[in-house]
């Protein structure tokens with residue numbers, strides 16, 4: 001797909017914003033302001049999503065109910081705390097293409113990866129390796145290495161990294177070759193569905209099919225995919241997945257994460273797992289029986305009663321997602337990011353290139369700009385001009401125009417600010 005050539009003036013961007021069926025969602029979020037009181041160009045939703053304005057009310061309701069009811073709030077709050085996590089079930093399932101019983105919100109992301117690997121990384125003398133991608137997010141690297149070590153394997157030997165190509169991307173051929181090469185000795189494949197660094201979106205359906213056909217269990221870290229790209233976890237047959245809620249999902253700093261366990265494991269009390277009372281069969285939980293019997297589905301992996309306040313904030317955001325719909329969000333996202341790409345390429349400069357794949361189906365909203373020279377200066381220039389994005393060592397600036405609250409005009413202004421830096425340095 002070649003992006004159609006847009007008209008690159010402020011009228012064009014203003015028209016795109018006026019025609020945008022999702023334009024009213026921007027008003028539902030708090031936008032950080034410049035010292036002059038203007039909204040900053042916030043392209044950092046891939047790192048910490050903005051606060052939905054209704055989050056405060058949702059959280060305050062729980063604070064009020066706690067104040068007025070104390071422990072009774074577990075059953076008598078407007079939204080009783082006992083089954084509170086269930087309020088997020090349907091929307092979470094819809095977001096990732098899962099059945100309701102395949103998902104649960106709980107803990108934080110890295111914790112969930114560990115809990116799921118307890119069940120789904122079951123190495124044997126024949127099959128012990130973990131396939132992951134080169135330069136995976138550090139927390140994921142530490143998690144898989146520590147799991148390998150926990151089972152008595154040397155991570156140097158147990159972990160197989162899918163190598164990055166010269167162009168800084170992962171080629172399909174290399175991914176499928178790596179799976180094939182390890183069809184007899186890999187126990188688990190754990191990938192970031194959208195790579196946090198280069199913004200590449202993997203062919204999760206194809207990779208899952210190939211790995212499972214090779215007898216390899218498939219786990220996905222969807223920190224950069226959830227709320228960014230459409231997902232069909234159930235249909236694709238992914239074994240398990242986990243994601244945080246504070247990036248694209250706008251759940252608030254450190255808010256509660258979620259996980260997915262495929263239906264095929266719904267009734268598997270025999271699977272080894274770390275247990276806690278909240279994963280125990282809800283009908284007998286308070287009888288406190290001596291033996292653990294897990295709830296069916298993903299809920300059977302819960303340990304503790306969840307923190308209500310972050311879940312309240314997350315509900316506020318998930319209501320926005322449900323109202324906007326992932327399909328419409330993706331449609332706008334393709335336009336926004338395509339617009340940014342074409343504006344940037346209008347004035348190419350040898351100092352920078354785009355690391356993220358050019359094929360829209362191989363990326364989400366983020367573009368990773370590799371800046372060979374003057375990257376730090378460029379980053380400071382963007383910040384001084386009111387653009388919030390981030391810097392990743394050694395030479396990458398990540399910009400993520402998100403469809404819920406960013407506009408075409410912000411993309412246009414960003415490109416202008418970006419080009420001005422190179423015009424000034426030439």
Ligand SMILES: *Cc1c(COP(=O)(O)O)cnc(C)c1O
Nearest residue numbers: 108109110137139192196223244
């Ligand atoms: C953001 C992110 C994390 C963060 O993990 P937490 O446990 O939420 O601190 C982990 N993995 C990936 C791929 C991420 O993008």
